[in-house]
Amino acid sequence: MTATAPQKKRSWLKGDSITTLSLLLSFFVLCIFFATQTEFFLTSANAANLARTLAVVGICSIGMTLVLISGGVDISVGSVAALSGVLASLFWLEFSLPLGLSTFLALLCCTLVGLLNGLIITVIKINPLITTLATFSIVRGLAFVISEGQTNQLNNAAFTYIGRGSLVGLPFSLILMLVLYLGFAFVLRSSAFGRNLYAIGGSPEKARLAGINVSRHLLITYTLCAFLAGLSGIIIAAQLASSAPRAATGLEFTVITAVVLGGTSLAGGKGSLLGTLVGVIILRVLDNGLVLMEVSSFYQDVARGLVLLLAVSFDQIRLGLSRLRRGST
Amino acid sequence: MNALLLEMRGIHKAFYGVKVLEDVPLTLYRGEVLALLGENGAGKSTLIKILNGDYQLDSGQIFLEGQAVYFKEPRDAEASGIKMIYQELHYAPDLSVAENLFIGNLPRISGPLGRFFIDWKKMRQEAKHALALLNVEIDPDTPMRDLTVVERQIVEIIKAIYADAKLLVMDEPTAALTPPEVEMLFDTVRRLREKGVAIIYISHRLDEIFQIAQRVTVLRDGRHVASKPMSEVSPASLVEMMVGREIEARQVELAEQTAGAKVALEVRQLGKTGVFEDISFKVHEGEIVSIFGLLGSGQISLTRSIFGAERSDRGSIFVNGQEQRIRKPQDGKRAGIGFVPIDRKVRGLVLGMSVRKNLTLSNWQNLSRLSFFLPQLERQHSQTWIEALGIRMAGGMDVPVRFLSGGNQQKVVLARWLEANVKVLILNEPTWGVDVGARSDIYDQLEMLAKKGLAILVVSSDIQEVLSISHRVLTLYKGRLTAEFDHSEASQDKVLNAAAGGAL
Amino acid sequence: MKLRTVLLSLLLAFAASLSFAQECSTAKxxxxxxxxxxxxxxxxxxxxxxxxxxxxxxxxxxxxxxxxxxxxxxxxxxxxxxxxxxxxxxxxxxxxxxxxxxxxxxxxxxxxxxxxxxxxxxxxxxxxxxDNYNAGRLAGEALGNWVNTNWDGAADAMLVLELPQSGPIPAARMQGMLDGFQDTVTTKLSDEQIYRLDSKNTQEESFRVVGDTLPSIPDATKIVAITINDGTALGTIAAAEAAGRKDQIMVVGQGADPSGQEEMVKEDSRYLGATGYFPxxxxxxxxxxxxxxxxxxxVAPAIYQDHVFITKENLCEFYADEQAAFCKP
CATH class of the missing domain: 3.40.50.2300 (Response regulator)
Incomplete structure (x- = not known):
């Protein structure tokens, strides 16, 4: 009946194997290119620098991947990240709460923003782009109101450890990020929640008819996304030992770029965290390599956009080829 | 005959006071395929939507296995074993076949964490079992996006029967399928019957209905016309029941071809490697020429190449004696060729836009003076075409095209090309998915256009259509022209024989 | 010719005196x-x-x-x-x-x-x-003097944290700082030793670009940085700290707003100071x-602010209230 070759095992690369492989390939090509262009690219100091600075975009991208797979989008992540740093310093400096508690409360507030996003999207049924565009603006505004526009220093060794500390020779933030990736990859691949999310992204109506509680799944997704964005904000504040209402400006675009680069579809129902991780790394390596090559920052913006276009076109071409193949048989 | 499964009695339904269904009955037995026939607007889809709980009936009763049932929403109908197989299947492309079969009801592991985690092994086994029920050889781990259209449909069907569906409703399931795929689908449907599943099958294609259905129910204008075993009906009697009058085999009154008619389109030795080869023919002004071939003989690709939607590798195309370099659709359009593709969705109508806007889309040069667009001119032109082609719509030219019947949509497409002043019009399967009444209308239009001097090239896989509308018939077999018949000499046998490579 | 000029000026003077003589219509x-x-x-x-x-x-x-x-x-x-x-x-x-x-x-x-x-x-x-250029010069000269005193009049590299997208005003400040430094320091820096980086006016971005640049100057142990504002300076210092090279850098900036003041008064601060704008x-x-x-x-057609380079030493003259913990122990 069908020519599908029997496939025995469910390899964890399968599904997007071609996308992920092509991504890894472009990653290595990029690395080789930079290695030949600048002698400093393959130094341990640079590796350490890269490792230190992956977590902010990396962690935020986890949440964005979930949201995009569910067929939505969250523009408010950058604002939420700024709010979390600003709130942590408010609770600590103004209310004199312990720093640990302040951080926890800040994250809690961010999570509530996510819950609010989710409620507006599922109950009032406003399009996710519009909803989060509104919260993007509201939350950024609140960050300015709360901080009165001020940058506040957060000098506390335990706090800055989150952003700058090392554990068994690796940056703490990197370890935290990798643990989150493993955990959420497992959730996406093997939990009922994760699989349902793909079904919802593929067709919310069909998922609803199949008996999936779509609203609850979306609520959880947006809440998780905002929590992870808040965590990114805490890492920014910890790295800089200060909080600023202007922090994480444009983070949402960097994150969406990384996630889409990693093969997740803006139309929903398709994507993987492995792809996202590779996307995040490629984007970071690209920025790093161009700075090392002393390329003007304007050209860096151009390069970032070109890489995204290239990656997505590559995917389209691959899709077209596979259609052609199928059409001819 | 098997046991009675479903009985709908005296179904009435009205929308805003307009009666859509009046006293309609429907019976269905286990293990049978019931064809539901009727022109567009006869009430088929309303009846089905009442059956699956999408609409609520005004009066009447539904009995499922002898029990009176009432469905408030589709979910209720599904729970009772009534399942729609939609024309357009949505699916999550990244999920596997197995996951699609069980989505919403994924097998979980045992133990306290069972709520969260999936039992992959069990799911795979059950999926294999489900696929084996209908002897389908699809690997359950394949992602949905790697399946063909028919395979996705079959997965959908299996999903339905695995969820203990007793009754499937299939609405035009073959619209997007190739002949071998249709066979595959019918195999599956036959196995379903063996398992006692009942199927309501909606299609415009009478040949399919004779292949697959045991009984037929015909609706017309919201009323029940007849329910009969297929053995007691003929295509002609079915058509008569549907349209309420006798439609004899339609014979287009072809204008006499004058000997001196100018050649409007000439194709010389057109070739595309592996698809068609050495194609030469002429179409004169005022002439309708049909290309007939079994599906996959290259006729679609050929006409697309003439228009520029595809590229040919060799040969030349002349319009009004001028050689044309046609590489893309704009070239075809510029050369004065109009092209109506096969798929209604891509026939070039913007479904959400009004009839008026669709009529004049991309033709605004005609509607402007000194580059200024003139809305009143647009209205005038639209009105002219609506009258000339008899486009019927409720609510005037500002109604979105989506609300028009298939036949009227087809007319809008025709009008668009006429507005663009084409000299040659190519139509692919002009009456696919169009009901019998509107079909006759479209033939009238073609006749009228030919009389006005347009050269018309039709690709059709409907032998009756080809025989009745063409001045000449060309047959295509494996990408080569095998024969050419004048209207007077063309017969069903001869044409079919030539189209089958002369091997019959 | 000459006569005409004289006549013309006389006429103008007359007109001017006339208008002065008139009652001032806008006075209230x-x-x-x-x-x-x-x-x-x-x-x-x-x-x-x-x-x-x-x-x-x-x-x-x-x-x-x-x-x-x-x-x-x-x-x-x-x-x-x-x-x-x-x-x-x-x-x-x-x-x-x-x-x-x-x-x-x-x-x-x-x-x-x-x-x-x-x-x-x-x-x-x-x-x-x-007076952007001269405000810049104040900071550049202070940094040059510091290098003369503490690093034997020679730095290994200079990081320029600028804001190219915002046109002439930040550019004047940066040029002022650069000229002030080069004119003061004993051994001028060559163009190869100067790294121009786009701060994008945020802490994180300067953190990132400085983090990316430091690996390409592994042998530089005496690094000076001139920055467009206090936030950028803070990001630069945080990046050096994260790379374990905090004691190899000395930074000056523009603004001297509260977060910058806090950085200056830290023990072992690497923020030498910032030009005050006194809004x-x-x-x-x-x-x-x-x-x-x-x-x-x-009234003169242009009135300029009087700038002062603020350091740990003179901070309390201007901001005793703001930095009470430091100034009034």
Whole structure:
């Protein structure tokens, strides 16, 4: 009946194997290119620098991947990240709460923003782009109101450890990020929640008819996304030992770029965290390599956009080829 | 005959006071395929939507296995074993076949964490079992996006029967399928019957209905016309029941071809490697020429190449004696060729836009003076075409095209090309998915256009259509022209024989 | 020729004396002055607004009408029109878009209302604001002197944290800092030793680009950094700290706002200091000048702020209240 070759095992690369492989390939090509262009690219100091600075975009991208797979989008992540740093310093400096508690409360507030996003999207049924565009603006505004526009220093060794500390020779933030990736990859691949999310992204109506509680799944997704964005904000504040209402400006675009680069579809129902991780790394390596090559920052913006276009076109071409193949048989 | 499964009695339904269904009955037995026939607007889809709980009936009763049932929403109908197989299947492309079969009801592991985690092994086994029920050889781990259209449909069907569906409703399931795929689908449907599943099958294609259905129910204008075993009906009697009058085999009154008619389109030795080869023919002004071939003989690709939607590798195309370099659709359009593709969705109508806007889309040069667009001119032109082609719509030219019947949509497409002043019009399967009444209308239009001097090239896989509308018939077999018949000499046998490579 | 020039100047002098002799038509007992701020989002402009309001309270006969230009030329224009409708006697504009300057000035001229422009000049308006180049020089010279004293008059590399997308004003500050340093330091830096980085005006971005650049200067142990503002300076220092090279860097900046002050007073601080812009005394200089204009007294076409390079040593002279913990132990 069908020519599908029997496939025995469910390899964890399968599904997007071609996308992920092509991504890894472009990653290595990029690395080789930079290695030949600048002698400093393959130094341990640079590796350490890269490792230190992956977590902010990396962690935020986890949440964005979930949201995009569910067929939505969250523009408010950058604002939420700024709010979390600003709130942590408010609770600590103004209310004199312990720093640990302040951080926890800040994250809690961010999570509530996510819950609010989710409620507006599922109950009032406003399009996710519009909803989060509104919260993007509201939350950024609140960050300015709360901080009165001020940058506040957060000098506390335990706090800055989150952003700058090392554990068994690796940056703490990197370890935290990798643990989150493993955990959420497992959730996406093997939990009922994760699989349902793909079904919802593929067709919310069909998922609803199949008996999936779509609203609850979306609520959880947006809440998780905002929590992870808040965590990114805490890492920014910890790295800089200060909080600023202007922090994480444009983070949402960097994150969406990384996630889409990693093969997740803006139309929903398709994507993987492995792809996202590779996307995040490629984007970071690209920025790093161009700075090392002393390329003007304007050209860096151009390069970032070109890489995204290239990656997505590559995917389209691959899709077209596979259609052609199928059409001819 | 098997046991009675479903009985709908005296179904009435009205929308805003307009009666859509009046006293309609429907019976269905286990293990049978019931064809539901009727022109567009006869009430088929309303009846089905009442059956699956999408609409609520005004009066009447539904009995499922002898029990009176009432469905408030589709979910209720599904729970009772009534399942729609939609024309357009949505699916999550990244999920596997197995996951699609069980989505919403994924097998979980045992133990306290069972709520969260999936039992992959069990799911795979059950999926294999489900696929084996209908002897389908699809690997359950394949992602949905790697399946063909028919395979996705079959997965959908299996999903339905695995969820203990007793009754499937299939609405035009073959619209997007190739002949071998249709066979595959019918195999599956036959196995379903063996398992006692009942199927309501909606299609415009009478040949399919004779292949697959045991009984037929015909609706017309919201009323029940007849329910009969297929053995007691003929295509002609079915058509008569549907349209309420006798439609004899339609014979287009072809204008006499004058000997001196100018050649409007000439194709010389057109070739595309592996698809068609050495194609030469002429179409004169005022002439309708049909290309007939079994599906996959290259006729679609050929006409697309003439228009520029595809590229040919060799040969030349002349319009009004001028050689044309046609590489893309704009070239075809510029050369004065109009092209109506096969798929209604891509026939070039913007479904959400009004009839008026669709009529004049991309033709605004005609509607402007000194580059200024003139809305009143647009209205005038639209009105002219609506009258000339008899486009019927409720609510005037500002109604979105989506609300028009298939036949009227087809007319809008025709009008668009006429507005663009084409000299040659190519139509692919002009009456696919169009009901019998509107079909006759479209033939009238073609006749009228030919009389006005347009050269018309039709690709059709409907032998009756080809025989009745063409001045000449060309047959295509494996990408080569095998024969050419004048209207007077063309017969069903001869044409079919030539189209089958002369091997019959 | 010469005679004609003399005659012409005589004629002009006569006309001028005539107009002086006339009664000043704009002079009044009480004034209503419109102030449109650049934005209310940042500390600097908030301080400017506060200083103007408190200066007005001090004068007693001036009422201030407030508006926010929101970093947008079109908004500035509509604010101008609102001011005219509200019948103000003079307008103080702090607006970003030079292209709108002409239109704004034309409207005000037609209404017979004098305009003063803060920091961004407008044709025909009396300019008040920072002397960007010289403010930059103050910081550059201080850094040069520090290198002469502590690093034997020679640095290995210079990081320039600039803001290329924002045009001539930040560019003047950066050039001032660079020239001030090169003119002061014993051994001038060569072009190869100078790394121009785009700070994008945020802490994280400077953290990232400095983090990316440090691996390419592994052998430099005496690194100086000139930065466009306090936040950028903080990001630079945080990046050096994260790379374990905090003691190899010395940074100067512009602004000296609270977060920068806090950084300077730290023990072992690597923030040498920042040029003060004193937005908190803008009002004290602006309003008297505006009243001079209204009462037809001669006013210079451009009035510059007096800048001071703020360091740990002189901080308490200016900001004793703000840094009470440091200044009044």
């Amino acid at each position: 007992d009480n004034y209503k002055i419109g102030f449109a701020n650049l934005t209310e989002d940042i500390v600097f402009t908030q301080l400017v607004r506060e200083s103007i309001v408190s200066a007005a309270e001090g004068l007693g006969n001036v009422e201030i009408v407030l508006a926010d230009n929101k970093l947008d030329g079109a908004t500035a224009l509509s604010n101008t029109e609102n001011f005219i409708t509200q019948g103000v006697d003079g307008i103080i504009h702090f607006q970003t878009d030079e292209a709108f300057g002409n239109v704004i000035m034309a409207r005000a001229r037609n209404a017979g209302i004098p305009v003063m422009a803060i920091d961004i000049p407008m044709p025909g308006a009396v300019f008040f604001g920072a 908190e005394n803008y009002g004290d200089k602006l309003l008297p000048a505006m009243i001079d204009i209204l009462e037809c007294r001669p």
